Amino acid sequence: ELIDLVEKDGRVCGAALHDVRSGTARLMAAGAVVLATGGFGGLFSRTLTMPDVMGTSAAVALRHGARLVNVEFIQIMPGLVEPVGGVVFNERTFRYARVEGVDGPEAGALLDERGGHGPFSSSLPDRAVDLAVSAAGPRGAAVTYDLPERLPEFMQTYFDWFEGAFGRSPAEGVRIAPYAHASNGGILVDELGSTGVPGLFACGEATGGMHGADRIGGLSSANALVFGHAAGRAAADCAASVAAPNGATGRPPHASPDLGDLRRAMDRFCLIGRTDEGLRQMGRILDELDEKNAQAGSVHAANAILSARALVTAMLARTESRGAHFRADFPQEDPAQARPLVVSLDEGGRPVAATPSA
Structure with missing residues (x-):
């Protein structure tokens, strides 16, 4: 399981992984990294995806300077x-x-x-x-x-x-x-799968932008195949030898936390019928979970909380209903908001959503 990325001299040169069988963390050196860990469905209790598909790559990519796009558009x-x-x-x-x-x-x-x-x-x-x-x-x-x-x-x-x-x-x-089902949004990439962070690529459901606000009939597999091929070739072209450690580094604390409270709250506030009040309540719940995890020190929980916070930030910012995103307090489309929202981290490490400049 992905824990984090390894950087050297401003370039991604490997990944920190949790070996589920042995319970140890390992650092794997790489000339380039392609993130292909799926979407956000596992952040919900009621999900049709695997429960470990929790937007981990989105959280990790954010911390290393990448951006997300269209993450408010979760297929339901x-x-x-x-x-x-x-x-x-x-x-x-x-x-x-x-x-x-x-x-x-x-x-x-x-x-x-x-x-x-x-x-x-x-x-x-x-x-x-x-x-x-x-x-x-x-x-x-x-x-x-x-x-x-x-x-x-x-x-x-x-x-x-x-x-x-x-x-x-x-x-x-x-x-x-x-x-919750598939994610129409994810890590923002270009046509070659590059995140804009040197050495870091992404593809498949971990990425966003190909489907826009709605995808009611297929093309997810086509997206994964086309952009997986493009990202793999671009990463191979980019790869170069790097000096990164590779070996067991100990056991990550609380590698498999109980995230039931987070998932149930996401069901309540972030499926259909989102409102300003409910989304702000979800933000307060995430604050409480963050405080608890500061003591527990679970990197998996930290990644899940950051991914959930990125979703809530975008859902709050889009004050209209469009495609897979429905706001009960803003039930109609607003033509002035017919543009993507891009999520990045501010200087304090919290997600912010903004419309990219033309």
């Missing part, structure tokens, strides 16, 4: 909370569903439209479906079905898999809630 998708949690909900089944809180004469049309894409988008009318699901809270919104005699193949495959895996059909009814 419906997932199951009953009969089992942490399983993706097949959005195509919305077309045959009745969803708690989605009522009125337009309910059928909204659910049919919502069945056309997986991630939530505040820019589409069918956001009403996700807002109703979010309003149900952690218990989830009840979903029941009026199914045709013959299901489309993709849905039938999902229903068959579900019944085989969990011993019952979703046709018997499920509950769903919003889950």
Whole structure:
């Protein structure tokens, strides 16, 4: 697991890693480093990503002078909370569903439209479906079905898999809630994957800028392949021999902290329905966690807290709703804010968000 980067003479020349098996930290020398550790989904308790995907590379890159972009745009998708949690909900089944809180004469049309894409988008009318699901809270919104005699193949495959895996059909009814999924934002890079920090490159979901505010249908794998290839070639061209230590350096303190409080708070304040009050409350929670971790000394917790703070900073700064970002207190798009927000660290080491100059 990534802990930090190694710098010498203003150039990244290696990485500090935590060996999970041995519990030791190691310094690995490198002529250049490519960060490809994924997005921010693991900062949330309800997530459809692996829990260790916590924006570590974003925090580490920030500390070494890189910048982030579009980090407020976290893809949010419906997932199951009953009969089992942490399983993706097949959005195509919305077309045959009745969803708690989605009522009125337009309910059928909204659910049919919502069945056309997986991630939530505040820019589409069918956001009403996700807002109703979010309003149900952690218990989830009840979903029941009026199914045709013959299901489309993709849905039938999902229903068959579900019944085989969990011993019952979703046709018997499920509950769903919003889950964090992929990240549209991340480390700001150029077309070659360079972060602007000498010797440091990034690619894949660790980076931002390729998708803008919304990505409701694919291209994540294409992004990873194209920019992974570009970053790898550029890093290889950049690489040069460096004098960096390489070997065991002891056990990092509290390498696997309990981050449950952080994740649950991120669920509450940073999924759908963000508000100024809620985001500022999240900031205070991060302050408290920072104070506790100052005594515990966990580098993993410090990275998670900084990543979460970067997200909250951007979410607060974007006082509108656009794409994957929905502010309940600013529910409409503002044409004046149709530009990216770039996050960097101020002199005190805290994230600040600003619009880059033209």
